[in-house]
Amino acid sequence: MVSRNIYLQLVFRIVLMVLTIVASTYFFFKGQYIVCAIGILIIIAQTSALISHINQTNRKIAYFFDAIKNEDFTLRFPEKLSVKSLEELNHSLNMLNSMIQDIHLKKQAQEQYYQEILKQADIGIFTINAKGHILFANPTVQDLLNYRPLNHIKQLIQVDQELYNLFKDLQPFDNTIYQLGNEREKRDLSLKCTPITIENDKLLLVVVHDIHKELDQKETDSWVKLIRVLTHEIMNTITPITSISESILRFYKKGNVIIAPSDFDEDQLKNTVKGLEVIKDQGSDLMSFVESYRTFLSVPEPDKELIPAHKLLERVKLLLLEQTDPENLKIEILVTPEDLELYVDQKQISQVLLNLGKNAKQSLEGQENGTVRLIAGINEMNKKFIQVYDNGPGIPTELLNEIFVPFFTTKNTGTGIGLSLSKQIMRLHGGNIHVVSQENTKFTLTFE
Known part of the structure; x- marks a missing residue:
């Protein structure tokens, strides 16, 4: 109008x-x-x-x-x-x-509503532009970094020179942990970076979280699980020794009186020998258990070298096929790119892959069309990885949090240190290992 x-x-x-x-x-x-x-x-x-x-x-x-x-x-x-x-x-x-x-x-x-939420959040949040100016910082991050007000990352020099160097070199999608300490306390800070663009201005959103309490809780949980498993294994070994020792002792002693040798019969001697053999076997098992514990604690530092991924996986495939019937198991190798190389200790990583491969084979026993895939490549974070995949029934959900605990096992044989030792080796390589198991199982080794 x-x-x-x-x-x-x-x-x-x-x-x-x-x-x-x-x-x-x-x-x-x-x-x-x-x-x-x-x-x-x-x-x-x-x-x-x-x-x-x-x-x-x-x-x-x-x-x-x-x-x-x-x-x-x-x-x-x-x-x-x-x-x-x-x-x-x-x-x-x-x-x-x-x-x-x-x-x-x-x-x-x-x-104002969103800013109030950010102010009350238990995690630190702030944004940095390309020139190092801090455009927003909630009170939590200022408390975590022990400095306020935060306007530029150069201010962090007064907190910790290494912390400033870390923030100065932050890149999109960086994910790192830094220990910030002073005379009163130490904080384990987890830093995650995400790139954002606002009005054509490229910014870096940084989330800072104090994970010290979570680490303490996880450490305590790990010790509890380890002590529970150790107690279970030792009690399983010691209980028969105690029981048989008491039975043998009754052959030779009644009350406080020792029986004379002339009163022994042949059955008592035979039962004594059998009991001593059981005690010997149980003692040997306990010694093997202690030896496996010592092996777990004394993994040497990796002797790294550049190894073609295809060569490493072919070696593992041959070792796995030597211990199984090739007609009942199919082992595939996939490497992308073909010339991919890994900077690893070949012996240690082969040990990890063999252990994962054996576990995969055992999960496929009695299954038709059983397949194990050894996959190597580079993920979206530009990190190299190796995956061990099998189309078996998968790991029960309630066991996924237990399988990396030292000496935990659901098998009748074995020490239960294979996966925990694999995790230890990957930690020494600066990488990690994780598992996804639903209809099938996939272990992934990621290298830094």
Whole structure:
């Protein structure tokens, strides 16, 4: 409606100017020059009025957008005018101004709401631009880094030089742990970086979390699990020794009186020998258990070298096939890219892969079309990895948190240190090992 009225106003003024021009031209050719001059003056006045009318509308719109740009919503245009089109235009601009003001207020309220959430969060959050300026930092991150207010990462030099060097070199998708300590306490900080773009400005969103309590809890849980397994294994070995020792002792002693050798019969001697053999076997098992514990604790530092991934996996495949029937098991190798090389200790990583391969074979026993895949490649984080996949029934969910605990095993044979030893070897390589098991099982070794 507003644009229509303005349009009609312009058409009316232009038509009136054209008629005046035609009339002035007519009087000019009739020789009535005075009337023609008056007509020209009228045309000039009409032109000036048209320009003024257009400028008045343009100025209002320009004022309106300048006010919006400066977030000034106090601008109001008069709505009671003699010119209907201008009155409607002013009304529309005032309505639009009110709508934008409402949206702006809601946006501010939403921003305050989100900022309050960030302020109350237990994790530290802040953003850094390419020049190192800290655009936002919630109170938690300032408490964790023991410095406020945080405006630039150079301020971290006063906290810890190494911490500043770490933040200075942060890259998108970095994920690291840093121990920040002073004379009072130590904090284990987990740092995760995510790139974001706001108004064409590339920023780095950094999340800082104090994981010291979580590490303490996990360490305590690990010790509890280890002690539980050790206690179980030792008690299983010691209990028969104690029971058999008591039985043999009854052959030779009644109450506090030792039986004379002449009172022994042949059955007592045979039972004594059998009992001593059981005690010997149990003692040997306990010695083997202790030896496996010592092996777990004395893994040497890796002697790393560049090894073609295809060569490493082919070696593991041959070793696995030597211990099984090739007709009942299919072992596949997939390496991408073909010339992929790994900087590892070949002997130690082969030991890890053999252990995972043997576990995969055991899970496939009695299953048709059993397949084990040895996969090597580079993931989306540009880190090299090796996966051991099998299409077996998978690991029960309740056991997934236990399988890496030293000496934990669900088998009738074995010491239960294979997976925990594998994890230890990967830790020494600066990498990690994790498992996903649902309808099938996939162990992934990731190298730094």
